[in-house]
Amino acid sequence: MLLAAHPLCPGTSFEGNGLALGDYVYEYTVSGGGLCPDDIALITISVTDCALCPNPSTAGFAYLDNTYCLGEVLTATVSLDAGATAGTYSAVPAGLVIDAATGAIDIAASSAGVYTVTNL
Numbered sequence: 878m879l880l881a882a883h884p885l886c887p888g889t890s891f892e893g894n895g896l897a898l899g900d901y902v903y904e905y906t907v908s909g910g911g912l913c914p915d916d917i918a919l920i921t922i923s924v925t926d927c928a929l930c931p932n933p934s935t936a937g938f939a940y941l942d943n944t945y946c947l948g949e950v951l952t953a954t955v956s957l958d959a960g961a962t963a964g965t966y967s968a969v970p971a972g973l974v975i976d977a978a979t980g981a982i983d984i985a986a987s988s989a990g991v992y993t994v995t996n997l
Contacts, residue, residue: 896924897924898924898925899923899924900921900922900923900924901921901922901923902921903919903920903921903922904917904918904919904920905918906918936961936962936964936996936997937957937958937961938955938956938957938958938961938963938980938996939955939956939958940953940954940956940982940994941954941956945982945984947984947985947989948985949984950984951984952981952983952984953981953982953984954980954981955979955980955981955996961996963978963979963980964996964997965978965996965997966978966979966980966994966995966996967994967997968982968992968993968994969992969993970992972988972992973988973990973992973994974986974987980994980996982994
């Protein structure tokens with residue numbers, strides 16, 4: 878989690894990766910100038926585990942088989958885990974012909990190889 882700098886306050890950012898679960902209170906001070914006093918803001922950031930969120934999103938999916946042979950089947954279709962939603966499917970390395978919207982793989986048009994498919 879990275880909170881980017883505000884355009885009026887360049888150089889301000891917050892990096893929250895690796896923090897334990899809980900609430901964190903940060904004090905941010907803007908130095909005053911001349912007759913203007915310093916201005917202080919307290920910022921509370923809550924770090925929670927998404928497994929505890931009321932409706933965590935999931936992208937779990939599977940294909941019927943982990944291995945397919947060229948010429949054996951024409952298309953490998955996706956089965957989503959319970960509660961999962963289809964996002965955008967992609968594969969690496971190049972060579973697998975995959976429908977980004979459905980995750981279906983065109984076996985006949987794909988090159989032989991080992992691929993990693995993601996659903997984001």
